[in-house]
Amino acid sequence: MRLEKITLRHLKMPMKAPFTTSFGTVDEKELLLIEAKDKSGITGWGETVAFVAPWYTEETLKTTWHMLQDFLIPILLHKEIGHPDEVTSLFAPIRRNCMAKASIEGAVWDIYAQQTKQSLAQALGGQKKRIEVGVSVGIQPSVAQLIALIKDHIEKGYKRVKIKIKPGEDVEVVRAIRAELPNLPLMVDANSAYTLDDIEILQQLDDFNLLMIEQPLAADDIVDHATLQKKLKTPICLDESITSYEDARRAIELGSCGVINIKIGRVGGLTEAKRVHDLCKANHIPVWCGGMLEAGIGRAHNIALTSLSHFLLPGDTAGSSHYWYEDIIDPEVNVKDGYIEVPQSVGIGFRPNMAVIDKLTISKEIYQ
Ligand SMILES: O=C(O)CCC(=O)C1=CC=C[C@@H](O)[C@@H]1C(=O)O
Numbered sequence: 001m002r003l004e005k006i007t008l009r010h011l012k013m014p015m016k017a018p019f020t021t022s023f024g025t026v027d028e029k030e031l032l033l034i035e036a037k038d039k040s041g042i043t044g045w046g047e048t049v050a051f052v053a054p055w056y057t058e059e060t061l062k063t064t065w066h067m068l069q070d071f072l073i074p075i076l077l078h079k080e081i082g083h084p085d086e087v088t089s090l091f092a093p094i095r096r097n098c099m100a101k102a103s104i105e106g107a108v109w110d111i112y113a114q115q116t117k118q119s120l121a122q123a124l125g126g127q128k129k130r131i132e133v134g135v136s137v138g139i140q141p142s143v144a145q146l147i148a149l150i151k152d153h154i155e156k157g158y159k160r161v162k163i164k165i166k167p168g169e170d171v172e173v174v175r176a177i178r179a180e181l182p183n184l185p186l187m188v189d190a191n192s193a194y195t196l197d198d199i200e201i202l203q204q205l206d207d208f209n210l211l212m213i214e215q216p217l218a219a220d221d222i223v224d225h226a227t228l229q230k231k232l233k234t235p236i237c238l239d240e241s242i243t244s245y246e247d248a249r250r251a252i253e254l255g256s257c258g259v260i261n262i263k264i265g266r267v268g269g270l271t272e273a274k275r276v277h278d279l280c281k282a283n284h285i286p287v288w289c290g291g292m293l294e295a296g297i298g299r300a301h302n303i304a305l306t307s308l309s310h311f312l313l314p315g316d317t318a319g320s321s322h323y324w325y326e327d328i329i330d331p332e333v334n335v336k337d338g339y340i341e342v343p344q345s346v347g348i349g350f351r352p353n354m355a356v357i358d359k360l361t362i363s364k365e366i367y368q
């Protein structure tokens with residue numbers, strides 16, 4: 001394939017319910033949509049997942065735009081590409097900036113799937129016809145409200161619930177949930193809010209039969225996580241710490257985790273995500289697909305990736321209506337009894353809804 005025209009659109013999407021973490025609240029998601037046109041006329045779509053502020057990783061919406069415009073688009077435009085895996089090598093001289101890289105690499109994978117007349121899931125080697133999904137719940141004003149919201153999600157069929165914890169809002173919150181919902185598949189995500197000095201608190205969490213504790217320690221750490229994992233029965237799941245295959249290999253070798261959350265944007269694209277999946281499979285480390293409050297295009301890519309065989313745990317890919325008044329794809333992502341059907345039609349399996357996209361676009365740039 002050869003990309004001849006790339007359109008970047010900056011979208012602002014109001015969220016149905018604000019998502020609050022220890023770093024702040026997202027009540028409006030901003031994202032870039034990448035529409036890449038191949039010389040044959042096929043169009044592929046990608047989406048950036050970086051937030052406006054750099055609290056999850058160092059990338060932001062503006063840094064992704066800068067990287068795409070000044071480095072990544074010039075590398076790919078008018079270049080002959082045989083297979084999407086080549087994009088990873090072409091981008092190798094550019095350090096990190098994984099979310100920027102992943103967004104345009106996703107569009108290349110979409111074109112490749114259409115050219116080879118397969119669904120994106122098939123192109124990636126995915127076998128599953130449906131995927132199991134859970135839901136991630138942000139911080140709520142009170143524990144009673146949190147429990148009410150969790151019950152609402154269980155009724156909707158979600159297969160597991162993830163809550164956010166931070167020092168001062170951890171053991172007692174989990175205890176209160178367990179008192180009412182002793183058998184709920186439950187996990188906690190700390191987004192690096194603790195250090196090894198908090199080991200006693202983290203050990204108390206061992207008593208609540210949690211599926212896992214996600215990213216308790218620093219985002220750039222795998223050594224302290226290995227120390228902590230030896231002292232916990234509950235598996236540690238690494239999120240922020242894993243930005244590549246090499247990070248995953250080292251973490252597995254050190255025993256830093258029992259589970260890995262794969263986010264396409266965090267590891268730099270679908271090719272790298274698949275490599276991390278394959279490595280974890282060979283090492284019997286279960287994986288699941290994390291979420292970044294994606295709109296429909298990013299959500300479609302997550303669904304295709306999750307169809308790979310070693311995604312053994314429910315992911316954070318909840319349905320479109322959980323986040324959006326109107327999603328940017330047609331049909332929207334629908335969750336039924338905790339499952340999403342993996343589309344079997346060619347490409348990502350969802351059509352971009354241009355009427356909604358145009359309505360939400362606040363600026364647009366064309367590169368050719
Ligand atoms: O997309 C979703 O529903 C999952 C959202 C979610 O839990 C997260 C998204 C982005 C940063 C974090 O707050 C958190 C995570 O760390 O996984």
Ligand SMILES: [Mg+2]
Pocket residue numbers: 189191214215239240
């Ligand atoms: Mg996380």
